[in-house]
Amino acid sequence: MAALSFILPTTSLATRLSTRTRRHHSTSFPRISCVQWDPEGIFKRPPQTGHLAKLEFKRRLEKDAEAREAYERGLRDEIERRKTIRDARVPPNTVGEMVEYFLDTEAQEFEIEVARMRPRLNEEFFSHLKFEIGQLRFAVTKTQDMEDRLIELEALQKALEEATEAYDKMQSELIKAKSSLTKIFTSKDIKATLLEMVEQNEINKSLLSLLDENIATAHQSNQKQVVDYMEKVRVAVLKYITV
Helix, strand or coil, X not given: CCCCCCCCCCCCHHHHHHHHHHHHCCXXXXXXXXXXXXXXXXXXXXXXXXXXXXXXXXXHHHXXXXXXXXXXXXXXXXXXXXXXXXXXXXXXXXXXXXHHHHHCCCHHHHHHHHHHHHHHCCHHHXXXXXXXXXXXXXXXXXXXXXXXXXXXXXXXXXXXXXXXXXXXXXXXXXXXXHHHHHHHHCCCCHHHHHHHHHHCXXXXXXXXXXXXXXXXXXXXXXXXXXXXXXXXXXXXXXXXXXX
């Protein structure tokens, strides 16, 4: 699966316009030597490069670092909050309880719960869900609560079908990616191996994701040589993904 790579020009639009303006106005004009009233700030002095400017630059850096740290701290807190809620949830015992379980699942947790409950998202579960939907859809008389319930269940059915399909595909690709990564790591000629894998369509984002996980694990274990080696492999793999 190839990904498109776009290379943006390094020259900014402002730079191109500035160049064009200078070329167009090559004729000399009277120079403005004194401007007392300048509400738009057009004639303001350029940034200072002295001691005060350096202090201001340092202050901004510190402010940005504090903002970044606050953001990362908030992100960690949110991850921990979700994990606490997830661990506190009691897995359902029956297919009926599973329906309510997924209806009560936050959107951010949906994929995680699908992965955790995948063995129980089987034919029995979907048959039960379809049966309840059918009862509501073809009921002779319907209340507003029944209409709302029908909408919820139909949306849940579609979401679960798509999520389980995506999860199964991901698991299949992950198994292939593990095999491909092993093939690369044990190869005596990585370039030849990669070319062979390109022909067999084995170079994909799943392989890259698995490689990134291995690099992160090696980083945590302070395995510098392993990290350096896998980083080089990653560059080679990425080259063939973006071709």
